[in-house]
Structures are given as structure tokens and as C-alpha cells.
Amino acid sequence: MSLLNSGSRFLYDQVFDLVVGQIRAGSLQPGDRLPSLRRMSSQLKVSVATVMQGYVSLEQEGFIDAKPQSGYYVRLDSHDHTELPNPTTPQSIARDVRLEGLSQQMMALARSNLAVPLALANLAAELLPGKALCRILHRVANRDSARVLDYMDCQGDAELRRQIAYRASKQGVLVDPEQIIITNGATEALALSLRSLTKLGDTVAVESPAYFSLLQLIEEFGLKAVEIPSHPRDGLDVDQFEKVIKRLNVKALVCISNFNNPYGSLMPDKAKQRLVELANARDVRIIEDDIYGDLHFGTHRPRPISSFDQSGNVVTCSSFSKTLAPGFRVGWLIADRGRAEMLSRKYTVSIANSSITQMAVIEFLANGGYDRHLRNLRRRLQIHVMRMRNELAKTFPTGTRISEPQGGFVLWVELPGNVDVNKILERSLAQGISFLPGSLFTATGKYQNCMRISCGNSWTSEIQAGISRLAKTVLGCC
Ligand SMILES: Cc1ncc(COP(=O)(O)O)c(C=O)c1O
Numbered sequence: 021m022s023l024l025n026s027g028s029r030f031l032y033d034q035v036f037d038l039v040v041g042q043i044r045a046g047s048l049q050p051g052d053r054l055p056s057l058r059r060m061s062s063q064l065k066v067s068v069a070t071v072m073q074g075y076v077s078l079e080q081e082g083f084i085d086a087k088p089q090s091g092y093y094v095r096l097d098s099h100d101h102t103e104l105p106n107p108t109t110p111q112s113i114a115r116d117v118r119l120e121g122l123s124q125q126m127m128a129l130a131r132s133n134l135a136v137p138l139a140l141a142n143l144a145a146e147l148l149p150g151k152a153l154c155r156i157l158h159r160v161a162n163r164d165s166a167r168v169l170d171y172m173d174c175q176g177d178a179e180l181r182r183q184i185a186y187r188a189s190k191q192g193v194l195v196d197p198e199q200i201i202i203t204n205g206a207t208e209a210l211a212l213s214l215r216s217l218t219k220l221g222d223t224v225a226v227e228s229p230a231y232f233s234l235l236q237l238i239e240e241f242g243l244k245a246v247e248i249p250s251h252p253r254d255g256l257d258v259d260q261f262e263k264v265i266k267r268l269n270v271k272a273l274v275c276i277s278n279f280n281n282p283y284g285s286l287m288p289d290k291a292k293q294r295l296v297e298l299a300n301a302r303d304v305r306i307i308e309d310d311i312y313g314d315l316h317f318g319t320h321r322p323r324p325i326s327s328f329d330q331s332g333n334v335v336t337c338s339s340f341s342k343t344l345a346p347g348f349r350v351g352w353l354i355a356d357r358g359r360a361e362m363l364s365r366k367y368t369v370s371i372a373n374s375s376i377t378q379m380a381v382i383e384f385l386a387n388g389g390y391d392r393h394l395r396n397l398r399r400r401l402q403i404h405v406m407r408m409r410n411e412l413a414k415t416f417p418t419g420t421r422i423s424e425p426q427g428g429f430v431l432w433v434e435l436p437g438n439v440d441v442n443k444i445l446e447r448s449l450a451q452g453i454s455f456l457p458g459s460l461f462t463a464t465g466k467y468q469n470c471m472r473i474s475c476g477n478s479w480t481s482e483i484q485a486g487i488s489r490l491a492k493t494v495l496g497c498c
Pocket residue numbers: 141204205206207208231276281309311338339340341346350351
């Protein structure tokens with residue numbers, strides 16, 4: 021019997037994953053020779069043809085080179101020895117957030133048509149299942165035009181909520197579809213949760229660096245943010261969180277535990293469990309943003325924080341914006357305590373969500389299209405992220421530190437010395453290259469030497485050339 025999983029991935033994909041995993045873990049180093057086709061086939065108990073197909077994919081994706089009459093070797097330009105960014109150490113005090121002009125800047129970036137757009141955490145159209153979704157949209161519109169044109173129930177389509185509850189159950193969370201509210205993207209889910217669980221002047225804990233739209237919501241609602249030290253691999257520092265909630269009256273924590281934006285971190289299960297215990301003991305509500313959880317590079321989807329909570333303290337927010345279609349604006353929140361208030365606020369501010377996009381998502385989930393698409397997307401993103409990291413490591417100044425996310429598609433880059441990334445951004449925008457400066461991800465004024473790079477585009481020669489130009493600008497400013 022094969023030693024590989026008999027799960028849903030093809031065996032040759034699993035050969036691919038195995039080797040990539042070994043390269044990432046360092047057990048296969050650049051220049052190392054891979055086992056021969058025959059040897060690997062007998063080790064894994066799969067056919068030589070399967071191993072061959074896996075090796076061909078590895079070669080096509082740039083992980084290995086085939087040398088005639090010699091064998092297969094790990095590519096020499098693998099730069100996995102680049103260090104991770106330093107853990108962050110913000111001063112954990114409750115402060116007002118002021119991100120003047122950020123919305124205008126972000127809208128301008130979204131409208132701009134740059135040759136090398138690395139700023140927004142959006143997937144390029146070719147990574148989205150556009151054709152399949154358009155076909156479904158037509159079908160749905162023809163089949164049920166009256167429903168498509170009408171207001172939908174404020175809480176969202178019952179079948180969509182049932183499907184989201186079913187998916188949550190596979191992640192260890194038992195959810196009644198009644199606990200789900202469909203929202204206009206994860207942003208509305210976060211806004212409704214924050215607004216309903218806090219009052220003006222309350223303090224909200226966030227990871228540092230923090231997702232800038234979350235900081236914007238905190239500012240908008242007149243709340244204070246306390247930034248908690250975080251680690252680029254393991255995320256929120258739970259010991260520091262404990263100290264902060266003993267010292268300050270923190271109403272809620274907002275946390276992106278699975279593939280944080282911008283840090284890329286993934287909290288270990290034990291840390292999630294302890295976080296829930298600490299928060300429950302002090303009555304601190306947890307709002308988790310699990311928008312990147314489906315984009316894991318490893319074999320298992322990481323568990324949401326809510327899967328460790330039995331008390332209804334955790335609200336989970338998410339959407340299909342990072343996997344399917346941000347323009348659909350189909351998101352959701354899963355809440356127990358406080359849900360009635362969230363729903364009534366939703367009714368007040370938006371009455372309902374678009375009907376047709378909910379109906380299209382239902383069909384794509386039900387016909388298995390979403391899971392098939394995810395399998396392909398995860399693999400492509402893993403390659404993009406790895407290539408981008410390699411390229412940055414190869415071209416950026418010595419001493420640059422780069423995150424190494426195990427999912428999602430953003431990289432956090434920490435430049436050496438006292439370089440001002442805003443100056444680099446100004447110059448690179450003039451060359452048609454964008455990224456986000458680290459200072460957007462904090463209310464402390466820190467991270468001036470950091471940048472967030474999105475890997476949501478396909479890897480092309482334009483992107484590669486853009487990175488070389490960006491590296492030159494960085495070197496010129498360091
Ligand atoms: C962590 C995180 N949460 C929420 C959002 C926004 O999601 P949506 O477009 O579904 O509102 C984003 C988009 O970048 C994000 O990165």
C-alpha cells in the first residue's frame with residue numbers, strides 16, 4: 021500500500037508536497053540530490069510514473085533542476101536561510117488611533133493601474149474561478165429571476181448559512197445555521213461585531229502589526245487600541261496578552277490567528293486554547309478574523325479559535341473575498357452571545373446582502389467547485405509566496421528579514437537599519453511598483469523600516485523584473 025495519503029489530492033501532488041515540505045523544513049538543502057525515481061517509488065510505494073509526474077511539477081515550478089544522466093537536484097537559488105522578522109515589542113498602552121487619509125490612499129491604490137501591483141491583498145483575476153462563477157451567475161439569474169431581484173432575508177440565505185455551518189463543523193466548530201449572519205464581506209462582519217461588543221472609549225486589543233482596516237474600524241468607532249507583541253511564526257504572544265488584560269480593562273481582542281495579515285503568522289493550537297481560557301476568565305470577548313484559514317499550504321486546515329471555545333465568547337468573521345470573488349461581497353459572522361444586536365444593526369445599515377451572489381456561492385459550494393478550486397489555488401499561492409520570498413531574499417540588501425507564512429499570500433519584510441520605507445514607496449510608485457509601508461499596520465508610529473508585499477499575482481517576468489527594480493530602489497535608500 022502507498023505510504024502517501026489516500027485523501028483527495030492526487031498522489032503525484034503529494035510527492036510534490038512532500039519534497040516542497042522537506043525543502044522548507046531544511047532537510048533538503050539547495051544543491052541536494054533527490055532520491056532517484058526508482059528509490060522514491062519504492063520508498064513511497066507508488067509507481068515510478070507517479071514520482072516522475074511529481075518531479076516534473078517540481079521542476080516546472082522551479083523547486084528542482086533535472087541534470088541529464090545525473091538526477092534531480094534542489095535548486096541552488098533557494099534562499100530559505102533568510103531569517104524571519106524580529107518579534108514585535110510595541111509598548112502595550114491603550115491609545116487613540118489616527119490613520120489620517122488612509123481610506124483615500126487605499127482607494128487610489130485600488131484604482132491605479134500599475135505594472136507591478138504588490139500593495140493590495142487581492143488575488144489576480146486569473147487565480148479566481150471566473151468562468152465557472154459567470155456560468156453559475158447566468159444559470160441562477162435565468163432560473164430564479166424573481167428571487168434574484170428581491171431583497172433577501174437580512175440574516176442571509178438559509179441554505180448558504182447551512183453550508184457555512186457544515187464547513188465549520190469540519191473545522192471542529194458545531195454551529196447552528198441560526199448563529200450565522202451573512203454580511204457584506206468580512207469587513208462588515210468585523211464592524212458589526214466590534215460595534216455590538218464595545219462602547220465608545222472602550223479598549224480593544226490587537227496583534228502588532230495589525231490589519232490596517234481593523235485599525236480604521238477602531239478609529240471610526242471611537243475605541244482605543246492596545247497592541248500586543250507578536251511573533252512572525254506563532255502570532256499573538258499569549259503571555260503578553262495575559263499581562264495586558266490583568267493591567268487594562270480590555271473589552272475585546274481582535275485576532276487573525278490563521279495566516280495573519282500582514283505578519284503571516286499561524287498561532288499553534290495550544291496558544292489558541294490558552295487564549296480562549298484567559299479571555300473567558302476575564303470576560304474579554306474574542307473576535308477572530310479567519311479570512312485566510314482556507315488558504316493553508318500544509319495538509320490540514322488550521323482550527324479557528326472558536327473551536328476551542330464552549331462558552332459562546334468567540335465571534336468568527338470571514339468571507340469568500342480571498343478565495344472566490346471579493347466583488348461578490350459575501351462574508352459572514354458566527355456568533356452566539358450578542359448576535360441579536362448584530363443582526364439588528366445589520367438591518368439598520370444595509371437591510372440585506374445581494375441575492376444573486378449568495379445564490380451563486382451556494383451552487384459553487386454544493387457542486388464541489390469551491391473545494392476543487394481551493395486545492396489548486398493553495399498550491400499556486402504556495403509557489404508564488406515561495407518564489408517571491410526567494411526573489412526578495414536574493415535581491416534585497418543583506419540583513420533583510422522576511423516572513424515565511426504557511427498560508428495566505430502576503431509577506432512582511434523587515435529592512436536592515438533605519439531606512440524610511442515611505443521614501444522607497446514614493447520612488448517605486450513612480451516606476452509602477454506598489455507595496456504597503458509597515459507604518460500602516462500600527463498606531464504606534466513603528467515599522468517604518470517594514471513593508472508588506474502581496475503575492476496575489478501570478479509569477480510573471482514583469483513581476484520578477486519589478487522586484488529587481490524595487491531591490492535597486494531599496495539598496496539606494498539603505
Ligand atoms: C485580514 C482581513 N480581513 C478582512 C479583509 C476584508 O475582507 P472583505 O473584502 O471580505 O471585506 C481583508 C482584506 O484584505 C483582510 O486581509
